[in-house]
Amino acid sequence: MAQGTGGEARSRLRRVGAVLSEHVSPTVDADSSLEIEVVDSVAEVGRERWNGLVERSSRGSVFHRYEWLAAVESGLGYPARHLVVRKDGNVIGCLPNVVVGIEKTPFKRLSSAYPGFGGPLLPTDTMDALERVLDAVPSHCGGRTIVHQIRGLDAGYLRYNDPLQERGYRPYRRECRFLLDLTQGHDAIRSGMSRTRRRGIEHGEDGDYEIVAEDITRGNLRRFHRTYERVMDRVGAAAYPFSFFDALRPMADRLLLLTIRIDGEYAGGMLEILDDERDAVHGFFAAVPREYFDDHASELLYDRVFQWGIDHGYETYDFGSTTTDFTDGVFRFKESFGGRAVPVLVWERGCSPLWRLVKIGRSLYWPYYT
Missing domain, CATH: 3.40.630.30 (Gcn5-related N-acetyltransferase (GNAT))
Structure with missing residues (x-):
């Protein structure tokens, strides 16, 4: 089987830049050159472009990579709602998301990402891109999808805590x-x-x-x-x-x-x-x-x-x-x-009044939930 190449080579890999360009017809925000689009599969962006973004982002991980997300989409059948950030036609950021069930309920959550860990990858225009991505999330919930969840891999995602909470995300800690x-x-x-x-x-x-x-x-x-x-x-x-x-x-x-x-x-x-x-x-x-x-x-x-x-x-x-x-x-x-x-750093943002009821029910079988 293929094996790891060692820490030094992997560090060099993370420093490699990638020119990420592909023409897609996005919805343009008139107030910014940034464009936010939802794609139903990583295949719509392409392996090279998607992995190039992961490799040049300080927060990128194996769980953000094209191959992992493609396996989640095809092997588990989870519908994808990946938010892609473009500037002048180039992919400069993303927030991978899939729709999964909420335990012990008939409802669903939009999760970034599951299984594994996700969160936004925004190596350039970070604050502007983060605000626009988070503002776009509610429009991709609806019906039985009542909450958005972000599962960060490490403490580096704490940098996003204040903007997340300003937009209604609340942390909870029941995993380590x-x-x-x-x-x-x-x-x-x-x-x-x-x-x-x-x-x-x-x-x-x-x-x-x-x-x-x-x-x-x-x-x-x-x-x-x-x-x-x-x-x-x-x-x-x-x-x-x-x-x-x-x-x-x-x-x-x-x-x-x-x-x-x-x-x-x-x-x-x-x-x-x-x-x-x-x-x-x-x-x-x-x-x-x-x-x-x-x-x-x-x-x-x-x-x-x-x-x-x-x-x-x-x-x-x-x-x-x-x-x-x-x-x-x-x-x-x-x-x-x-x-x-x-x-495990997790933030949740309700997208429906039903989320409050689900949280109350969840606290009954997870007594230490906050």
Whole structure:
């Protein structure tokens, strides 16, 4: 499979400028040379132009890239409402959005973005572009789509907090992520783990096991997905369909599929997302059947991906989102690897009177919602 090129090369990539031009018939604001348009697919902008914008934006990430958003559109069937900013015909900014369901309700939200993390990419004319993009959002809600949500990847999105709140967006914090510093080296990472995790790795290493990086083929993804579905069913969570995994294959150079075999038998694996824009490895999907827990398959896989990330020049391992409840088992498991908890930055803006009712209902089953 294709692998990461190292932190130095990725930093050079982010500095590469791109000339982004394509003729589209937008709606022009008479008071500005900026033009805001909604597109129903990243395909309407094009791979080269869209990714060029991502690569020259300080906030760009793998979740903003053409290939990820195309997989969300085609593999999950989420309708896209991407807001594109143009100046003199050139693409200078965007706010990716897809329409997804609101949990436990018949309503929908416009989300930037989901799954993953999004938010505006506005490397030039930032304030003017941000105001115009945010002002355009309500016209792309309506019907059962009653709220707009922005999920920022990191604290850098706090720069937009005041303009967001001025336009009715409200922050809420019910998710966090654990980030592990890979630059400290593998020995220091192991030392920072809980005693339980260290012992699990040590006991697992005494067994007969093998971990390999698999090619991103349809067959390998299919095998992983079957195990992933079993695991999600066991924990009572909804699984993404195989169509989404299959749609990720065009971004194979941004995926790492690790498989573990114990006593020669397939024992699960992990599908990691490689964020070269942020020098980070995202632990997005893990699938280890219960029967391999006593063999410490999960600990062995995490330990190996940490070493892989170090070897390939990545700076951070991101365990992905979890609840902020320290009594939750997933929270404690991720915390035990020694990562640093950071909040997931989320802002929401109601686009319908129904949103107030949904918030009241949501607070009943998320008692710590604010």
